[in-house]
Amino acid sequence: MKFRFILTLSLLAVLLASCQPAAPTPDPSIAMTAAIETAFAEINQPTATLAPTDTPIPTATVPRTPPALPGAYQTSLLNPEALPRSYVADSCQYLKNKWDSTKSLPGTVVMVIMSHRIDSDATTSNAGTTTIAARDLKRLMDDFHELGFQAINMQQMADFMYDNAKIPQRSFLFIVDDRAGSRSKYDDHFRTYYDQWGWQIVNAYIGIDERPDLWAEHAALGAEGWVDFQAHGYIHNIPINEGSTDDFITSEMGGVINTFQKYFNKTPIAYIWPGGGFSKRAVEIGTGLGYKLGFTVNPRGPVMYNWVPQADAYSTSNPLAIPETPAGNPLMTLPRYMDINARDNLGNVVAISDEAAAYAQANKAIELEYYDIVCAPTYGPMP
DSSP: OOOHHHHHHHHHHHHHHHHHHTHHHHOHHHHHHHHHHHHHHHHHOOOOOOOOOOOOOOOOOOOOOOOOOOOOOOTSSSTTTTTEOOOOOOHHHHHHHHHHHOOOOTOEEEEEEEEEESSSEEESSSGTTTTTEEHHHHHHHHHHHHHTTEEEOOHHHHHHHHHHOOOSSEEEEEEEESSSSSSSHHHHHHHHHHHHHHOOEEEEEOSSSSSHHHHHHHHHHHHHEEEEEEEEOSSSSOOOOOTOOOOOOOHHHHHHHHHIIIIIOOOOOOEEOOOOOGOHHHHHHHHHOOEEEEEEOOOOOOBBTTTTTEEEOOOOOSSSSSGGGOOOOGGGGGGGGGGGHHHHHHHHHHHHHHHHHHHHTTTTTHHHIIIIIIHHHHHHHOO
């Protein structure tokens, strides 16, 4: 077919050429021979052969083996019966919160303080009556400032403990228990620290519905923004224990919510256990009512994100301290130092913060590798 097509074209070319004027008449036999030779030459031209394409061989993906995660930071600076407990079950979420650069640095510590009575005239403090001399309170606050501590409020505390939200690396939460007879207690002893350094104070307020004038006075104080009121029971003077009924627990923990909403127009997020009394059932009911944090009177140590010192059983060193581990929720059984003894423990708190930070940095590469292998496909890259 190709030969015939080329031959036909050649013949047409010859005929057209014969029609041109003034051209000499060619020999038909010679023209035909030339056309045939040209056609055969084109047919016999070699066809270019395509070079074979190499198919890439996929490289086998070698699965990465995640490293073993290091254990939680331990320290000899706590009492032997108080061991740090974690409460974040999801390792990936914990690591993401721990190493997210927008959150608190590893080693960020909170020292929680419990205060009851302040005596402006006393020359010495009295632990037996839980009374701190005003001058000792001033020394404590000055020490906090010199060591670089900053006061936080209860919402900051909750955000830190749950999500490692950003707070100062050395923080303290100062909780004054019980209702003051007037706001003068705060104006006289704490207002200067708010004015100078922006430090807020938490008041664990008793919720019984009486003295509307006192509620109004403290509500006005709370509206100023530097005293943070949280729940301290309803009738307060009967501590919760393992024998407390659900009705009593609910009336104590729920009743104070109602009066807070009535007078303070707020819902408390923290429950400061009256008399230090709590139970596993009370912790369950309290979280069901919406409480995020609970505070004991046990001076186990400072706290960090996912790190709360707890005791498993009663000890001879502090036989009145209820063990927290059986309650099953470290966030609802947080420890507190008494204000009178806090200065004696400041050095340990600073050392724990520094040790924990160093321990975290020593294990950072391992934890980030684990996160990259195990967590990143689901949780995304580390922020």
